[in-house]
Amino acid sequence: MSDQAHAPTARSRVTAPEEDVAEEVLKLGEFQDVDTLTLSEASLVINALMTKRRKDRKERNETDILNATLDYLDAFARFKQKENVEAVERLLSPHKELTKFERAQIGSLCCDSADECKTLIPSLADKISDEDLQELLDEMGKLLSA
Template sequence: MSHQDSTSRSKPPPEGEEEATSILNLGEFQNVDALTLSEASLVINAVLAKRTKEGKNTNQNELLPRTLTFLDTFTRFKEKENVEAVERLLNAHPELAKFEKAQLGSLCCEKADEAKTVIPSLADKISDEDLQQLLDEISKFMTN
């Protein structure tokens, strides 16, 4: 058998040193506020509604409808009150980075070990019991 060369180019490495592994290294985004998908959906829809009400052109390009479809598909909290309740739950944990809170509020893991697998930086920040309690509280606000 002969070795065939790959027909596609390898993806170039990202320009920054950012990574979200067991240690968060988000570079210039380290302490920037991060939104959950539900929060992003609320913000975008509120801006669009305001612009429409004011008679302004919403200037929709092909990306906006695709973004809204993505958010509608993956948003776990549809009601504004539920989004705010989840935000309060997450903000009650100052030991968590803003990025980690946004990930928890977007991914909606069922179990603490799952959350720590997909968000490895949580490992030494919160106990499994406390994380499970937080996940259980968050799940009460989910929209099916």
């Protein structure tokens, strides 16, 4: 039996010098200032487009990827009613201290507590007080049960 060390079973991760990162400091590269949708907003947009295409009897080209995306959004979009999706956007949009990405994450994750939200979205740490964030989350929570 040989005393040779076994080769590692996993390769070390190579990171690109300008990799996009959503940690304490957001580094979103070319997507830094791009409008970002919540999962609920994305669901509304894609479903509305699909409905219009069906109504217009246009070629729908429903690929496996599109169907998988719709299934994902159906499972994870927290707000199903258009009115509630719009209400969440109205709650989030005045918070200009938060990036569009952060607002979309808050609207998609629907955390129960400010602590949970700041754990999942570390870049929020010094941007919004726990009290203000909790108030925002509580208002969004009311829309979940509506």
